[in-house]
Every structure is written in structure tokens, then in C-alpha cells.
Amino acid sequence: MSLVVIGSVAYDGVQTPFGTVDRMLGGSCTYIALSASYFTSVGIVGVVGDDFAQEDVDLLTSRKIGVEGLERVQGKTFFWKGVYSDDMNDRTTLATDLNVFADFDPKLPEPYKDAPYLFLGNIQPTLQKGVRDQMKATQLVGGDTMNLWIDIARPALLETLKGWDFLLINDSEARMLSGEANLKRAAARIMEMGPKIVVIKRGEYGAILFTPEYHFIAPGYLLQQVFDPTGAGDCFAGGFMGYLASKGIEAARAGDDRLELFRAVIYGSVMGSFCCEQFGVDRFRTLNRLEIDGRFQEFKDFTGF
């Protein structure tokens, strides 16, 4: 196993201008793992209830994702429900039922602890740190967070961030965490908190990777139609981390080969764009590596001069 991913495994109810799905597989861990599975071998750590469907486990294992760390306990799986605005740039949460996720205490299977890559999806920062501490040989660790933890668990988050190689975060959260409105200065402040690399996600406008020495800007892919943006940021994370894992530790360290870091951002953008093309994880039921590399080449064509 190359990459361990932790986060939520959930059911989502989603309403977009293109339709409504009452209940479908979701969760940050799910999206990150599915996306990363196109690049490297992945094992997940999460918790689900006894209502979790075998066909959803099957989707994960069909992508060769290790589910040894997917704990199943009595009760219901985490459920989230939301509705998107007409332009898809905003969403309103209608329900957040933590269910079994409320008592999530991540336990890593022994073999996972030797994995070289770790991605900490968005969960409570102290839990993220606990997982990091269980790993024995991690050589590169990155993660995500959200406005809730910046707001209510800031000290724990700052403690957790100290041990990360990179942080993926969206623009409004970067501003909130750093107290800086300007993204360049926000990234500089966040790098002082620990992460050597900060990747700021800007939704439809793409993403920026910052290191102390340089930065790289990737535009968002222009889709004719965004069906459902749920999970796009997590798929970005999966593509970014998965690509780095596939290239080995050397490529993943800032300064060693910046072009591989830049390509990881592009693969992240590619995976995020595919995610939006269908509801939930549906696009990953048919997506293949040829399509992924084709879209990577498209990025080259519409950004190169």
C-alpha cells in the first residue's frame, strides 16, 4: 500500500439545477480514494453504519482500494444533504446527521502504518494528528481542513498543521486561517504555520500551489455543464496526492522537481473536473486513465504559449 486516506465515508442527498438525488455514496474519504486510485495503491480509514450497502464497498474494491480500515459499527452512516445555487457557486446545507461518524476514532490496520504517503481528509484536527502519530514511516503527509475547525478548533488545528508537508485549502478558508485577504500573503502566513506547500483551491477558477520560493497557477477546466460539484475539491486532493505518490518521494518534495509538483496540480484539476460531470461518484464508475491523460494534454493545449 502506497497511500493511506482518512476522512468521512457518507451518504449524501444532493439537489442541483440538473436534478435531485436523495441518497448516494459520498464523503471526503470516498472521493479522495476513488480519485487517487487511478495513480497509486490506496487504503482507506473510515467508519460506516450497518446500513452501508455492499455495492458501495464493491465500487471501492473494484478500484482496488483497500477497505481493511473501513470500520463498520452499529447505527447509521453519516448523512449530509444540501442544495446548490443556480450558478453552483454556493450551497446550502439542509441536514448533517453525523450518526456513527460522531464517535469516529480512527484505527489503522497494522500494514497501513508502513505506507509512505498519508492524506488526512477533513475531520477534527486532533483526530488527524492522532492518525499522523500512528504512522511509522510516513514520508509525505498532506491534508485538508474546513471553516468549522478554523473557527472552533483553531489551537488544535495549528498543532496538527505543524507536522504536514502540504495543506490543501480553499480560498475563503485560506483567508480565514491566515487573516490575510491577499492570497499570496495568506499562503506565506500559512507556510509559517508548518506546511511546506500550500495549495489554494479556487473552485471554477482552478488552484494555486505555493512554496516559499515559487508558485504555480492552474486554471479550472471549462465544462459545458457542471452537473454536481460535490466532491470536486476532494477529487482534486486525490489526483494531486495520487500523482505525487506515483512519482515517488523525491518528486513530491518542494524544490526537488517543481514540474512534477505542477503536474500534480494539473492532475488534481483534471480529477476535479471529471467529478463534476455526473452526480456523486458516478463518473468514476466508467472513467479510465486514458481519459485522464487526454484531459491532462488538453490542459497543456489551452494553457501553453
Next chain:
Amino acid sequence: MSLVVIGSVAYDGVQTPFGTVDRMLGGSCTYIALSASYFTSVGIVGVVGDDFAQEDVDLLTSRKIGVEGLERVQGKTFFWKGVYSDDMNDRTTLATDLNVFADFDPKLPEPYKDAPYLFLGNIQPTLQKGVRDQMKATQLVGGDTMNLWIDIARPALLETLKGWDFLLINDSEARMLSGEANLKRAAARIMEMGPKIVVIKRGEYGAILFTPEYHFIAPGYLLQQVFDPTGAGDCFAGGFMGYLASKGIEAARAGDDRLELFRAVIYGSVMGSFCCEQFGVDRFRTLNRLEIDGRFQEFKDFTGF
């Protein structure tokens, strides 16, 4: 003379989080011409009142801009006053005194009529068309418009657009003109109206160039500090058109050499970014071509993979 530019020549009062200037040189024609003057020979067509200062004429001529078409009439120069929001993404107009601009009837000096390049800055669409019709040998014509004309002069605008090679427009105006929320489909609709090329400006997020066959996305330059965004879109237009004019007609036609078109978008972005670094046109008092080409190289570095 290579490029004729038409538009407003004005005085602006501007308030940003970094300060207030009660009265300074502005206007679309002024910004476009200053920006384009780094790439090609420019002549302007505009009108000012008898209050227009000689030092402002001197700034234009110091950049070798032809002012033979700058008509001076009795009365006051067009005055615009506005205040920017804290994040600079919105602005509120406090005053629009058209003054002598209200009766602007553009008259082209004879030698201007033989220029191969024409850029129609944002003025009433019928006036834009009148200028286009006065030109004898124009080989490439582009222009700008605004929400006001899309709203109150739509038929005249549609008539005017038929004769353009390219339209530069911002994202919200592109949506308004086309009736399409999705930018890719908005651009396709606008190209059906006449322009062979559509460049959609996205403020801090950069710009996208569309042709019927392909598109190119340029991110915005990351400034540590935006002092005053007034004129940035016009400076984009000046850099874009100026660069194309410097490369000759062949390069400027879509399909002939797409990389030159893409580089024109980058030069547009470069000029827009410099514009924001100081109040009004101040950056152009010291800017030189070496700095411009240096920033063009920076774009290569932070977008190439």
C-alpha cells in the same frame, strides 16, 4: 500609424482602501493607448474640454501617441468618480458627468483612416460603427462594450458587432449579452453574433480567449497589493491589441498562429497587472518594455508544466 484607438478621455476621482485621488487622468481611450504604445504606434480619437491639462497631453505624447484626433471643445472634460470595495472586486459609481463627452461625434483625421488596426473602446455602439465605417483599410478591428449598451442599445450593439474581428468583454457582460450562464456556451453564442474571437475578462482570475476551434486560459497575475484596479481591463485591451499589431496581420487572425494569439492574451494580462500597481495611469510614467517582458516570462514560469 498602426493602431487607432477610440474611447473616452476623462478625469477620474477614485477611492480605494489605499487612498483617495480627487482628480486624475483616466478614460478608456487613455488606458488603452498608453498600454498599446509599448508595442506599436498609436493614434487616439477622443474629446476633452478646455480644462484638459497640457501635462496630460504631454504624458500621451511622451509615449509617442498621436493626439491629432483628440478634439478639444468648450466645456468640461468627462468626469467619473467611484469608490472600490475592500476586496476591490466591486465598485460603486458616485458621479458620472459626461460633460463634453455627451456630444462626442468622433472625427478621424485623414491619415488615421489608412491604419490597419482599430480598437473601439467602450462608447455608444452606433458611434463605434460610425468610426469603423470611416476607416478605409482596416484589416483587424476589435472592441469593448459594457452592460449599459447591452441593456439600452442592444439592436445597435448587435449591428455594430457584425463587423468586428474580436470582442473583449467581462464575464458578467458576456453572460448578459448571450443569455448563457456557462462561459463556454456564452462565447459560442457571441461568436454567432459576428466576432470571430471573443476574449472574456475575469478580473483577478485572468481571461479566456475563445475561437470556434479552440480556447486559451490565462490566469491573473498575483499581486501582493492591488492599489487601484481602474483601467486594468482597458490596459488588457491595449496590451492584447498592441501585441497583435506588432506581430502583423497574419498573426492576428485566428487559426493562422494560435500561439501569437495566446501570447497577446498574456501581454494583455501583464499590462493589466502593471496598471493596478499604482493609482490611475501613474505606473505608465515609469514602466518600460524590459519590465513588461520580464513579467511575460514570469507568466511562463508560473503556468508552464
